[in-house]
Amino acid sequence: DQQVKQNSPSLSVQEGRISILNCDYTNSMFDYFLWYKKYPAEGPTFLISISSIKDKNEDGRFTVFLNKSAKHLSLHIVPSQPGDSAVYFCAASSGTYKYIFGTGTRLKVLA
Amino acid sequence: GAGVSQSPRYKVAKRGQDVALRCDPISGHVSLFWYQQALGQGPEFLTYFQNEAQLDKSGLPSDRFFAERPEGSVSTLKIQRTQQEDSAVYLCASSLESGESSYNSPLHFGNGTRLTVT
Numbered sequence: 001d002q003q004v005k006q007n008s009p010s011l012s013v014q015e016g017r018i019s020i021l022n023c024d025y026t027n028s029m030f031d032y033f034l035w036y037k038k039y040p041a042e043g044p045t046f047l048i049s050i051s052s053i054k055d056k057n058e059d060g061r062f063t064v065f066l067n068k069s070a071k072h073l074s075l076h077i078v079p080s081q082p083g084d085s086a087v088y089f090c091a092a093s094s095g096t097y098k099y100i101f102g103t104g105t106r107l108k109v110l111a
Numbered sequence: 112g113a114g115v116s117q118s119p120r121y122k123v124a125k126r127g128q129d130v131a132l133r134c135d136p137i138s139g140h141v142s143l144f145w146y147q148q149a150l151g152q153g154p155e156f157l158t159y160f161q162n163e164a165q166l167d168k169s170g171l172p173s174d175r176f177f178a179e180r181p182e183g184s185v186s187t188l189k190i191q192r193t194q195q196e197d198s199a200v201y202l203c204a205s206s207l208e209s210g211e212s213s214y215n216s217p218l219h220f221g222n223g224t225r226l227t228v229t
Binding site: 004006034036041042043044045046049089091097098099100101102103104 | 151153206
């Protein structure tokens with residue numbers, strides 16, 4: 001049973017526009033969420049995180065929104081750049097070291 | 112070094128062979144993790160070390176998998192009698208903080224070892 005789901009395997013966005021990547025989770029005990037970015041043949045790189053006491057966290061072009069009642073989080077990238085093309089994973093934990101990852105969304109930003 | 116280093120980058124093993132995958136974490140990082148990433152999937156937790164102590168090995172798929180970190184720095188993941196279903200990318204990650212103190216200390220991943228069992 002997948003506790004963290006990324007239902008869109010891929011997404012294409014025009015350069016300069018907003019990219020919105022979505023993630024749903026089923027475990028209400030999750031209280032910390034992260035987004036990782038992965039380029040081919042490299043390991044995932046930490047992007048941004050949010051704890052369950054917040055509903056928004058912003059870092060430059062990246063904003064993560066958390067909707068606890070809907071068990072949904074999203075990553076907004078504005079404006080999108082070609083270098084943002086990568087696979088994005090969301091991950092969640094319930095106050096422990098053990099992160100549960102989604103299956104990833106491949107973002108392609110078109111120049 | 113500047114980041115988590117894993118070797119080898121690629122490993123091809125015949126079914127039944129033993130393999131050893133190495134991870135050099137970021138210097139001073141207390142926590143070390145091994146994850147397995149199958150094709151088209153997200154990373155899945157295998158095991159966790161706090162310094163030299165293996166505190167959680169609940170994700171290891173079978174007793175053919177063994178991990179160690181004897182001096183609290185370099186770690187080795189060993190897979191005995193490899194099977195085709197072991198084919199995956201094995202990711203090592205380290206973190207400065209330990210256990211539950213990881214809110215401000217996200218995982219830093221290496222580039223992984225791609226294991227192919229033929």
